[in-house]
Amino acid sequence: MLSFRKGLKDGVPIALGYISVAFAFGMLAVEKGLPLWSPVLLSVTNFTGTGQFAGIDLIRSGAGLWEVCFTLLIINIRYILLSLSLSQKLSPEITFGQRLLIAFGNTDEVFGISIQKTEPLTMRYMMGIILCSYTGWNVGTVLGVLMSSALPVMVRTALGIALYAMFIAIIVPPARDSKPITKVILLSVLISCLLTFVPVLSKIGGGWRIIICGVISAALAAFLFPLDIKDDAAENKEAAK
Amino acid sequence: MSTARILIIILVMTLCTYLPRALPLALFRKKIKSRYISSLLCYLPYGILAAMVFPSIFSSTASLISSIAGTLVALVLAWHRKSLLVVSVSACAAVFVVERLLDFLHIL
Numbered sequence: 001m002l003s004f005r006k007g008l009k010d011g012v013p014i015a016l017g018y019i020s021v022a023f024a025f026g027m028l029a030v031e032k033g034l035p036l037w038s039p040v041l042l043s044v045t046n047f048t049g050t051g052q053f054a055g056i057d058l059i060r061s062g063a064g065l066w067e068v069c070f071t072l073l074i075i076n077i078r079y080i081l082l083s084l085s086l087s088q089k090l091s092p093e094i095t096f097g098q099r100l101l102i103a104f105g106n107t108d109e110v111f112g113i114s115i116q117k118t119e120p121l122t123m124r125y126m127m128g129i130i131l132c133s134y135t136g137w138n139v140g141t142v143l144g145v146l147m148s149s150a151l152p153v154m155v156r157t158a159l160g161i162a163l164y165a166m167f168i169a170i171i172v173p174p175a176r177d178s179k180p181i182t183k184v185i186l187l188s189v190l191i192s193c194l195l196t197f198v199p200v201l202s203k204i205g206g207g208w209r210i211i212i213c214g215v216i217s218a219a220l221a222a223f224l225f226p227l228d229i230k231d232d233a234a235e236n237k238e239a240a241k
Numbered sequence: 242m243s244t245a246r247i248l249i250i251i252l253v254m255t256l257c258t259y260l261p262r263a264l265p266l267a268l269f270r271k272k273i274k275s276r277y278i279s280s281l282l283c284y285l286p287y288g289i290l291a292a293m294v295f296p297s298i299f300s301s302t303a304s305l306i307s308s309i310a311g312t313l314v315a316l317v318l319a320w321h322r323k324s325l326l327v328v329s330v331s332a333c334a335a336v337f338v339v340e341r342l343l344d345f346l347h348i349l
Contacts, residue, residue: 016326016329045251045252045254045255046251047258051254055250058254059242059250062242068253072253072254072257073261076258076261077261079262081265081285081289082286083264084265084269084282085285085286087265087270088269088273088282099266099270100263100266103259103262103263103266104259104263106262111286112286113325154344157303157307158334158336158337160301160302160336161312161332164315165312165315165329166325166329168312168315168328169318169323169329171287171290171291171319172319173320173322181284184288184291185287186291188291188292189292189294192292192295193295196296210292210293213289213292214285214292215288216288217284217288217291218282218284221281222280223277225280227276227280
């Protein structure tokens with residue numbers, strides 16, 4: 001059984017990465033002239049990276065509500081896939097209300113770590129990992145707002161890679177064990193690079209890019225290397241090896 | 242910019258972040274039976290996480306060279322199944338060291 005403690009422990013690397021990213025967010029918001037309370041309120045209510053960074057400019061430029069809505073939905077559309085994927089891993093005894101609570105904390109990083117568990121995800125575990133990351137995110141924001149220039153630039157730029165490195169640590173070991181997963185990753189990276197560097201394609205926003213890469217690579221792999229259906233998704237992962 | 246206006250924008254942002262996260266979790270409460278769809282959902286996280294990392298990781302630090310160094314360190318350590326924290330901290334350390342080196346050589 002995945003415990004609350006285990007969740008807290010798994011949340012520590014996320015929280016450390018979040019402190020630095022949220023620090024940058026809080027600092028940038030203040031530098032761009034937003035009132036001090038607004039980045040903190042954004043972090044407490046939104047709990048998302050890219051969307052909040054975009055929000056700084058939206059607030060500053062006095063964007064219309066539809067523009068805010070549209071921009072945020074495009075950035076956040078990937079969450080539909082993350083939550084769909086997570087819905088298949090949650091323990092059956094988790095109630096509807098608890099699912100709505102877990103949804104609030106289903107960030108890229110929380111998803112990335114919880115999805116690699118082989119056991120069904122319990123409510124206690126999810127609360128542990130979410131509480132830990134949420135704390136890191138908000139502490140980071142407050143620190144960024146309060147002491148914009150206290151952290152030397154050289155340390156800040158080095159922290160920029162922290163969350164990406166964590167994702168690498170999440171996807172590489174399973175890729176080592178499963179050829180189909182390796183192919184999914186390589187194909188996704190290839191498409192992602194095409195969508196970033198080919199002139200016309202690069203107009204596609206980041207939110208869509210991630211969706212397109214994820215869906216094409218996973219759909220193709222599901223077609224070429226379908227897994228045996230078992231009750232537990234974890235066993236599917238075994239079967240992929 | 243009035244306080245009320247900022248509050249309304251933050252409210253809209255909150256909804257547009259929460260709803261995409263909540264709807265699938267609220268609607269898909271049963272295990273999906275289709276072999277194809279459940280395979281797709283099993284592969285999806287890897288496709289999505291890979292696209293989030295590459296190529297964005299190469300612009301996550303102060304220079305391309307330091308980000309390549311950090312990426313290589315992360316890949317090698319992840320290959321050897323080191324923990325998330327070890328991989329993450331080592332990549333940051335590699336970036337820091339390489340950037341100081343570049344600084345010293347006046348490349349940065």
